[in-house]
Amino acid sequence: MIPSSIEALYELCGFARVACEADLVIALEVDGAGRASPVASSPPHDFSCFNLARSGVFDTKWSAIPVTANAFRLPTAVVHALPDMPVSLLFVPAPVEHAPQSGLLLLWTQPPSPAPLVEHVRLLASSIASTLTSRREAVRQVAMRDQFNDLLESVPSGIVLFDGDGQSAMINERAAGLLACSPGFHRASELVAPMRALRERCDNHAELEAAYASQVRNVHYAAIQHWVLGDRTYEVDTHPVSGDGQHGRIWLFTDVTAELRIAAKLRGLAQSDPLTGLPNRRHFEERSAQILTAAGTAGRTVALLMVDVDHFKQINDTHGHPVGDAVLKAVARRCRDVLRDQDLFARFGGEEFIALLTLATSDETRVIAERLRGAIAETSVVVGDLSIGVTASIGAATDIPMNSAISGILEPLIAKADAALYRAKQGGRNCVIVADGPA
Amino acid sequence: MSCFASLHGRRTGAGKTPAILSHGFGTDQDAWSALRPWFEERFDVISFDLAGCGPEGAESYDFDRHGSMFGYADDLIEIIDELGVQNCVYVGHSMSSMIGAAAACARPELFATLVLIGASPRYLNDGDYVGGFEQDGLDELFKSMAANFQAWVAGFAPMVVGVDDGEAIADFSRTLFQMRPDVALNTSRTIFGSDMRDTARRVPTPVHLIQTASDVAVPLQVGKWLEATIPNATLDVIDASGHLPHMTAPEEVLRIFERRLTGLLS
Numbered sequence: 001m002i003p004s005s006i007e008a009l010y011e012l013c014g015f016a017r018v019a020c021e022a023d024l025v026i027a028l029e030v031d032g033a034g035r036a037s038p039v040a041s042s043p044p045h046d047f048s049c050f051n052l053a054r055s056g057v058f059d060t061k062w063s064a065i066p067v068t069a070n071a072f073r074l075p076t077a078v079v080h081a082l083p084d085m086p087v088s089l090l091f092v093p094a095p096v097e098h099a100p101q102s103g104l105l106l107l108w109t110q111p112p113s114p115a116p117l118v119e120h121v122r123l124l125a126s127s128i129a130s131t132l133t134s135r136r137e138a139v140r141q142v143a144m145r146d147q148f149n150d151l152l153e154s155v156p157s158g159i160v161l162f163d164g165d166g167q168s169a170m171i172n173e174r175a176a177g178l179l180a181c182s183p184g185f186h187r188a189s190e191l192v193a194p195m196r197a198l199r200e201r202c203d204n205h206a207e208l209e210a211a212y213a214s215q216v217r218n219v220h221y222a223a224i225q226h227w228v229l230g231d232r233t234y235e236v237d238t239h240p241v242s243g244d245g246q247h248g249r250i251w252l253f254t255d256v257t258a259e260l261r262i263a264a265k266l267r268g269l270a271q272s273d274p275l276t277g278l279p280n281r282r283h284f285e286e287r288s289a290q291i292l293t294a295a296g297t298a299g300r301t302v303a304l305l306m307v308d309v310d311h312f313k314q315i316n317d318t319h320g321h322p323v324g325d326a327v328l329k330a331v332a333r334r335c336r337d338v339l340r341d342q343d344l345f346a347r348f349g350g351e352e353f354i355a356l357l358t359l360a361t362s363d364e365t366r367v368i369a370e371r372l373r374g375a376i377a378e379t380s381v382v383v384g385d386l387s388i389g390v391t392a393s394i395g396a397a398t399d400i401p402m403n404s405a406i407s408g409i410l411e412p413l414i415a416k417a418d419a420a421l422y423r424a425k426q427g428g429r430n431c432v433i434v435a436d437g438p439a
Numbered sequence: 440m441s442c443f444a445s446l447h448g449r450r451t452g453a454g455k456t457p458a459i460l461s462h463g464f465g466t467d468q469d470a471w472s473a474l475r476p477w478f479e480e481r482f483d484v485i486s487f488d489l490a491g492c493g494p495e496g497a498e499s500y501d502f503d504r505h506g507s508m509f510g511y512a513d514d515l516i517e518i519i520d521e522l523g524v525q526n527c528v529y530v531g532h533s534m535s536s537m538i539g540a541a542a543a544c545a546r547p548e549l550f551a552t553l554v555l556i557g558a559s560p561r562y563l564n565d566g567d568y569v570g571g572f573e574q575d576g577l578d579e580l581f582k583s584m585a586a587n588f589q590a591w592v593a594g595f596a597p598m599v600v601g602v603d604d605g606e607a608i609a610d611f612s613r614t615l616f617q618m619r620p621d622v623a624l625n626t627s628r629t630i631f632g633s634d635m636r637d638t639a640r641r642v643p644t645p646v647h648l649i650q651t652a653s654d655v656a657v658p659l660q661v662g663k664w665l666e667a668t669i670p671n672a673t674l675d676v677i678d679a680s681g682h683l684p685h686m687t688a689p690e691e692v693l694r695i696f697e698r699r700l701t702g703l704l705s
Contacts, residue, residue: 035503048507054517076516077509079545080638 009040050075064119158253219245284346391430395421458482463533601681
């Protein structure tokens with residue numbers, strides 16, 4: 001497209017030069033500010049851009065007759081393209097929308113013998129203008145395609161683009177890597193198998209098959225799925241171009257492995273207590289809702305235990321905070337070791353821990369609480385050269401959640417267990433008090 | 440804004456005959472400070488910064504127009520027309536040498552004589568023509584310029600100054616740094632990619648070439664080629680080194696001026 005319009009301009013210049021016996025003919029694209037880009041010339045010459053605003057060319061009323069050149073200030077590049085100083089010149093305006101001062105510049109280094117065709121050279125104006133316009137359009141198309149390709153390659157995702165006609169498709173470098181085929185244009189049918197193969201390689205391909213199978217007849221469907229390929233996860237976004245399947249379909253493959261890892265890490269950080277690694281109080285509240293719901297559904301009993309290290313302030317004051325921290329970590333570890341995996345055990349704050357368990361009967365509550373108390377008190381905690389005896393008081397309360405009233409259960413349960421803990425502290429510490437009956 | 444003003448033009452001096460001082464790549468019009476007093480006593484001195492050079496030089500630089508030496512020649516002619524001078528003495532250094540030559544071809548009446556310091560019509564070797572550079576070497580140069588302009592200047596400046604003159608090296612480095620790196624890169628591509636040998640063949644004005652005996656940018660053969668090719672030319676090889684003798688050996692350069700220009704004073 002570009003070569004053909006440039007070629008046409010070279011031919012027009014060549015024709016004009018021969019017809020008018022000129023020494024140089026230049027097709028110029030000139031914008032409103034006089035900035036001129038020589039697009040073609042005869043003889044062919046590698047011109048740079050120049051400015052014609054003050055040359056006098058645009059201040060002249062051009063007829064079909066060449067005028068003497070010495071009244072004009074011609075760019076040095078034009079003078080150098082001639083074998084000798086220009087004697088006369090003629091300008092044929094060929095205005096186009098994007099470059100209103102465009103035209104054909106003819107120069108002679110000898111006074112022109114009245115070549116019979118000079119007065120008709122103006123007839124070329126409309127051809128020059130339309131060729132300049134189509135060249136501009138072609139340049140714009142190429143620039144757009146380059147920009148589009150650049151964009152396709154600079155997006156950090158694999159892109160597969162199916163045209164609306166269902167015949168052709170285009171993939172960028174990243175997608176080519178995933179699909180194990182070459183980047184660029186393909187027949188749509190060539191990409192079906194690699195796309196399917198990629199999906200079948202996914203660890204979660206059964207789930208993906210099901211998700212996409214339900215949409216197989218809907219040309220307008222849009223979906224975002226995670227495709228898990230070994231240790232990498234891709235977020236795969238498919239949607240119709242401009243919301244209409246008739247326009248084509250785009251598939252975007254974005255590697256979200258790192259984001260998912262970071263998100264999981266952040267979630268972990270937000271949910272856990274940095275000292276003991278146990279869930280923190282906020283996370284306890286989130287998780288307890290699930291446990292209560294499950295227990296309510298199954299008609300089972302829940303027990304809530306408040307565990308508070310005895311005389312902890314004294315440990316801190318006597319041995320310092322680092323030792324106090326080591327004691328809390330030891331207590332946390334001993335409790336966690338005693339509890340079952342499904343039991344929720346969290347740091348509630350300071351030296352206080354909280355456990356929520358699902359039990360067959362409320363009778364088991366005391367047994368488990370005693371097991372915790374025993375595990376804490378059984379051996380001293382060794383920190384460096386120190387050996388510190390540690391005990392804890394435990395208050396417990398039980399309830400049988402009803403399906404309908406889960407949300408109101410936790411707070412009264414904590415309050416009852418707290419009151420029982422208070423009584424355990426009053427009762428000489430290192431003991432268990434279980435509150436009576438369901439809350 | 441006039442072209443002269445946008446290129447930070449200065450006009451000083453007590454003489455009648457106009458003398459235009461046009462600096463080379465990497466410097467600005469301050470490069471003439473050692474020679475300027477001599478000119479001011481005798482001439483009407485006109486100087487300016489080339490497009491892309493001097494403080495805020497990028498504002499005057501047009502990547503299209505200044506992608507060729509002719510764009511600079513158009514600037515020069517525009518300034519001369521604005522100031523309404525004719526028959527001037529033109530002193531050009533380095534890239535400004537061929538800019539002046541191109542302007543003189545297009546508008547001979549503007550120039551009485553050209554004095555060209557460290558001129559080269561083409562830097563690339565071409566068959567029998569020795570320009571001093573091969574394309575590979577230039578590609579390396581552009582690559583290191585683009586990769587780390589600062590590091591490139593640190594190596595380039597002493598090489599071009601060519602003598603152990605700390606002040607000149609510091610000065611040249613300062614004005615190189617003044618250029619926006621993309622403009623500097625494009626300018627050096629324009630210079631090193633230029634082939635102005637046809638221009639040299641056509642210069643209608645008398646030309647005095649000045650060159651040092653050892654210049655990393657311009658081999659002695661280039662000066663000799665220009666002397667043989669320009670229709671009316673003299674060549675003075677001065678007993679100095681480097682590409683910036685007007686800065687590093689001003690007395691040597693002035694001796695040539697005394698000899699070649701005094702007769703032109705009106």
